[in-house]
Amino acid sequence: MDANMAVIGLLALPFIGAPLTYLADRLALRRGDQPRFGQWIALAILLLSLYCLSVFWFSSPLQQGTWVLVGSVALHWDGLSVLLALTTILLGSAVTLFSGSYLAEEKAHDKYFSLLLLMIGSIIGLGASNDLFNLWLWFELMAVSTYLLVAFYPQEKGSLEAGVKYLVQSAVGSVLILLAISITYTYAGTLQLDGIRARFSDLNSALWVAGVLFVIGFGIKAALVPLHTWLPDAHAQAPSGISAMLSGVVIEAGLVAMLRALMALGAAEIHWGILLMGFGAINMLLGNLLALRQHQIKRLLAFSSVAQVGYMLAGIGVGLAYQQPVALAGGMFHLFTHALMKGLAFLAVGALLYALVLSHRQHTPLTLEDVCGAAQRYPLASLTLAIALLGLGGLPPLAGFMSKWQILVGGFSAQTDASVALMILAGLNSVLSLGYYAPIVNRLYRHQPSEAVLRGNPVPNVMILPLLILSLGILVLGFVPSLMNPINDWAALSVLGLGMH
Amino acid sequence: MDYLDGVTILLVVLGLVGIGIYTLMISRSLIKIIIGMQLMVKGVLLAFVLAGRISGNMGLGQSLALTIIVVDTIVAVVALAMAVRVRRRFGTLDPRALTTLRR
Numbered sequence: 149m150d151a152n153m154a155v156i157g158l159l160a161l162p163f164i165g166a167p168l169t170y171l172a173d174r175l176a177l178r179r180g181d182q183p184r185f186g187q188w189i190a191l192a193i194l195l196l197s198l199y200c201l202s203v204f205w206f207s208s209p210l211q212q213g214t215w216v217l218v219g220s221v222a223l224h225w226d227g228l229s230v231l232l233a234l235t236t237i238l239l240g241s242a243v244t245l246f247s248g249s250y251l252a253e254e255k256a257h258d259k260y261f262s263l264l265l266l267m268i269g270s271i272i273g274l275g276a277s278n279d280l281f282n283l284w285l286w287f288e289l290m291a292v293s294t295y296l297l298v299a300f301y302p303q304e305k306g307s308l309e310a311g312v313k314y315l316v317q318s319a320v321g322s323v324l325i326l327l328a329i330s331i332t333y334t335y336a337g338t339l340q341l342d343g344i345r346a347r348f349s350d351l352n353s354a355l356w357v358a359g360v361l362f363v364i365g366f367g368i369k370a371a372l373v374p375l376h377t378w379l380p381d382a383h384a385q386a387p388s389g390i391s392a393m394l395s396g397v398v399i400e401a402g403l404v405a406m407l408r409a410l411m412a413l414g415a416a417e418i419h420w421g422i423l424l425m426g427f428g429a430i431n432m433l434l435g436n437l438l439a440l441r442q443h444q445i446k447r448l449l450a451f452s453s454v455a456q457v458g459y460m461l462a463g464i465g466v467g468l469a470y471q472q473p474v475a476l477a478g479g480m481f482h483l484f485t486h487a488l489m490k491g492l493a494f495l496a497v498g499a500l501l502y503a504l505v506l507s508h509r510q511h512t513p514l515t516l517e518d519v520c521g522a523a524q525r526y527p528l529a530s531l532t533l534a535i536a537l538l539g540l541g542g543l544p545p546l547a548g549f550m551s552k553w554q555i556l557v558g559g560f561s562a563q564t565d566a567s568v569a570l571m572i573l574a575g576l577n578s579v580l581s582l583g584y585y586a587p588i589v590n591r592l593y594r595h596q597p598s599e600a601v602l603r604g605n606p607v608p609n610v611m612i613l614p615l616l617i618l619s620l621g622i623l624v625l626g627f628v629p630s631l632m633n634p635i636n637d638w639a640a641l642s643v644l645g646l647g648m649h
Numbered sequence: 650m651d652y653l654d655g656v657t658i659l660l661v662v663l664g665l666v667g668i669g670i671y672t673l674m675i676s677r678s679l680i681k682i683i684i685g686m687q688l689m690v691k692g693v694l695l696a697f698v699l700a701g702r703i704s705g706n707m708g709l710g711q712s713l714a715l716t717i718i719v720v721d722t723i724v725a726v727v728a729l730a731m732a733v734r735v736r737r738r739f740g741t742l743d744p745r746a747l748t749t750l751r752r
Contacts, residue, residue, distance in 0.1 A: 281713055281716075285716070285720065288720050288724070289720075291724075292723055292724060292727060295727050295731075296727065299731060299734075302734050302738075303738070305738055305739065305749045306749050306750055308731065308734055308735055308738055308739075308747075309735075309747040309748075309749055309750055310750065311731055312679065312731050312732075312735060312744070312747060313747070315724075315727065315728055315731060316673075316682060316686070316728075319686050319724055319728065320673065320686065320689070322724075323666075323669075323686065323689045323690055323693055326690070326693045326696075326697075326717065327666065327692075327693050327696060330693060330696035330697050330699075330700045331696075331700075333697070333700045333701075333704060333710075334699070334700040334703050334704060336704075337704035337705070337706070338704075381750050384750075385750070
């Protein structure tokens with residue numbers, strides 16, 4: 149198998165797998181059996197995709213990337229595509245492994261894995277598209293599959309409400325993106341990202357409007373702060389596996405799509421960089437402050453996602469504004485480690501939620517009081533949750549520290565007032581975020597078991613396995629962060645446009 | 650193409666998008682909100698046809714518009730399905746009733 153076959157396989161596999169999983173589970177439900185095969189088909193598809201990605205990685209000439217022609221659509225595989233695909237497939241496999249028993253009681257079980265595969269496939273495609281319109285198509289496909297997954301419990305009021313909010317905001321955002329694309333197309337006469345970039349050495353006022361519309365439209369998905377209001381509802385109401393995917397890859401996919409569109413208008417890249425730095429500062433501060441006053445754990449984690457996106461924005465913004473590949477690579481590294489850590493946090497909370505609430509056939513949210521003393525009955529779920537939370541807070545031997553450190557190093561080496569001030573704010577915000585992560589760990593280990601914990605059911609082993617795998621990844625990246633360096637650096641170079649030549 | 654024609658079409662585009670946004674802001678019914686979103690998309694469709702015409706590639710602009718129609722229909726279907734669910738579960742289509750999560 150050569151590099152071309154590998155990337156075509158990577159794109160095609162999830163879309164072949166999606167109907168297969170649906171059919172398998174649907175037939176099982178028809179016969180009155182417990183649906184079981186869908187999960188394993190989905191997992192097999194994802195592992196095959198991972199194999200394809202590794203084949204591509206080891207056979208491709210680095211730095212230049214690979215062009216693949218599918219029909220008349222040209223796809224460009226560069227560092228950013230590989231990073232996004234790797235993040236999505238890794239987290240997707242863990243979520244697939246986790247979700248089978250989590251959803252065992254649900255009626256709509258048969259649709260879950262096919263929608264999940266659709267979402268994963270569209271995110272992989274989004275990373276590789278080299279055409280504004282194509283980018284929007286993948287983005288919209290991802291959005292539609294997530295609308296359905298957020299409103300996955302249609303009999304629950306909260307789930308419907310979150311779904312409606314998410315759908316309306318996100319659909320308006322995508323119309324604004326379309327408007328921006330039509331403006332860009334009018335002036336550039338082409339939709340190819342590198343073609344548009346080569347066309348302009350300076351932006352006229354209409355193109356500035358287009359750029360701002362891109363920031364707003366994609367910013368809704370990437371949860372830039374005044375546009376983040378759908379996020380806590382959607383993250384808290386979706387099934388836990390989907391919360392992990394939303395927080396770990398979907399908002400980052402919005403960020404990647406925004407970067408791609410803004411780099412097409414790269415003549416103003418310094419200004420975009422400064423804009424993103426500003427959003428980074430607001431996101432960190434507001435996300436952390438709002439998270440401090442939450443009582444429901446999933447809502448708290450959702451607000452902490454807003455804050456963590458701020459770190460990525462800070463790294464990426466400094467990278468663009470001052471041409472600092474180190475900071476940009478740090479932002480990319482944080483994108484990856486955040487997917488692992490926040491994915492693990494949501495899955496571990498999901499395991500507790502399953503044991504304490506869902507297995508009693510209830511749908512109440514899990515509050516901070518409910519998890520008191522959970523470590524006594526659920527040692528592994530609590531341990532992995534503690535690892536994820538401390539990693540998100542940025543404690544040293546964990547992956548989150550390493551990625552934040554790289555962002556800080558990049559920001560300080562830019563040596564401008566703005567970047568240094570932003571990095572000091574980022575450091576202080578890490579301390580602030582421990583103000584809500586640490587009390588959860590304290591409650592897990594040092595409090596008397598709550599009533600909910602005493603009544604809880606056991607957690608199935610198959611749900612614990614993905615938690616252990618993800619925490620192993622966080623520990624390994626914490627001790628050997630250089631493992632990810634080639635991918636991060638390549639992604640940073642592709643964003644700065646250096647990887648194209 | 651006449652210059653005046655282009656300006657007229659541009660005005661229609663801006664008008665449709667503006668009416669759509671206005672509808673989104675003042676509506677007290679989910680169905681009307683969905684209609685507002687549809688109006689915005691219709692404006693954008695016209696913008697793509699216009700863009701294709703200005704950049705000298707009519708075919709591309711029109712085929713993009715067709716693709717948008719297909720994708721947008723899917724979004725509208727999902728949105729309407731959710732509106733039906735909301736009506737059944739909450740007994741109203743008023744988005745102000747959707748406040749179970751506010752705190």
